[in-house]
Amino acid sequence: MRKPIVLALLVAACLSGCSVKQDAGGGGQQEISFLTFETPNLPPAYWDAAIKRVTEKHPDIKVTKLVAPTTQGRTAYAKQLLQSGQFPDVMIAVDPAGFAEAGNLYDWKPEELTDFEFPQANPIKGGHHQLPANTQTIPPVYYNKKMFADAGITGTPKTWAELLQAADRLKAKGQQPFVIGGGKDGFPASMILTGIISVDVYGKTPDWLTQRRNNKVKFTDADFQAAVAKFADLAAKGYLDKDSVSRDYAATEQAFLDGKGAMYPMGNWFAANADTKKHDFDIGVFNFPSDSGKLVVPAYTGGGMSVNAKSKNLDAAKRFAIAFQTDKGQIDASVKADGLVPAIKGYQMPPDVGPVLKAGYDLYTQAVQQKAIVNSFGWETADDGLLPGLKEKFYAMAQDLVTGRKSAADACAFLDTEWEKAG
Structure with a gap:
């Protein structure tokens, strides 16, 4: 069981102090494949812009985008790709269980996780195979x-x-x-x-x-x-x-x-679309209720990048993953698109987020302060899942x-x- 989540957004240091190095690595351009998924919040244009945002700072990396066939089919699709010898170099929000134990995912080292608030989240057999990039409450x-x-x-x-x-x-x-x-x-x-x-x-x-x-x-x-x-x-x-x-x-x-x-x-990712998509009524949000009224808020920290441990261009894959998760512009885009609470040291949410996202975030902060966070059943991705x-x-x-x-x-x-x- 992971410890209760502490708010990344309360940290005062600026993100630039924890940004990833931007050396280009040796040699020419290195090609990697990146498994994504599409939702109403995250259409193709989001991923294209995100990839461009990172590769412009790492011009030695060339990315081929792969798309899982359904929003929750990405883990099953990753398994198919593995079985066919096409396991992607980088993947996001793929459940690492099974892949990690078989040695297919890179085990992130402590020194590679220093930019993250909760580097010890979601261990599998003592290793860490998915970047602990953000927190989601599931479900308000x-x-x-x-x-x-x-x-x-x-x-x-x-x-x-x-x-x-x-x-x-x-x-x-x-x-x-x-x-x-x-x-x-x-x-x-x-x-x-x-x-x-x-x-x-x-x-x-x-x-x-x-x-x-x-x-x-x-x-x-x-x-x-x-x-x-x-x-x-x-x-x-x-x-x-x-x-x-x-x-x-x-x-x-x-x-x-x-x-x-x-x-x-x-999940709290809906807040992004609640604030931006057309509807003719006001939307509110409340915590999932308990029998007694005691505050218990299900949440999950993780969902970030995993890297193929056997990638031909492992260094490029790792650099792309870390850059994607720690770039200030990219994090701002993900917050606004998908309602995330980034678990990155020093990050502060943009002031122009919408009212539904803000209301959900306030509920989350109160739950953290009251030590009311528990795991979200079915969304865990580690030894407790x-x-x-x-x-x-x-x-x-x-x-x-x-x-x-x-x-x-x-x-x-x-x-x-x-x-x-x-x-």
Whole structure:
């Protein structure tokens, strides 16, 4: 279990004091491949500009951009590339589990991580195979302020009971309480379930998944099954639209922006589009509620670059990765595009970020100050995370719970069975 996150943005030193060296290396131009992914926040133009921003400062590096076929398919795609002998030199937000243990990812050395706030985050077998570049809260709950007001909801829910009351009032007004998705991306179906498990299970037992790895607990145990049952109950009450599980991530986000539902539990990256994309209502945000009202905020620090340990141009790949993650202009672009909280020493967020991003960031800072941060279930990427391949099973399980194909008991038994297969 990683330690609670401390705010990178409270550090006063300027970023220029921790910027990466910009020597060009020896010889001529070195070619590397870079595996990216595209989302509504991160379209092709974002990646093209980001690559150009770095290579202009490192002209000896030539980058070939690769794109994973779906937003959450990048890890599976990286596996395909590895199996076909085309493993990329650099990749971003690819789950290192499995790759690292097999020796396929470069193990970053302490002296290479001095620019990062949390250099010891996400260890796998004692090594560090992904740059700990940013923090994300997963998930806060974004909401349509007009729908809340029309339903007579005067405050944001602090407890699970208050969340159910709000959902009931919205449903009585003919509004869909929650916007969810699924489809080819999978994860939009599981966001609410991630919130419930993180708050209820990790809120009581922060190292629960580490204990699962040590076979001290099971998914069919009472606490975990009770959390899953909460999610199944939302579907049974009609608060979740069963037909929505076929909707991919981009369409899910657009459905919320189009006013097709009142609450949208999603990672804090949504704040960037909430501030910039067209919609005709004000958007608010609140922390995922607990039973008692105790503050428990799921978050994840990591998601950065990994480098192919066997890259032909390993030096160029490492320099590109570090430069991409520590360049002030590039970090500003990523904050505005994807709502990130950079975990880089000395970084300060641009003053012109939007109100939804600012509101979510303020919630995060309060949680840090109150030591209320826990891991976000299903998003961990280290020794305290799900076994390789289990995330996709978790997404599928969430969809089965929404559609009623599985009960809570069946779903938990399914996870235990798949865990044993993966182990």
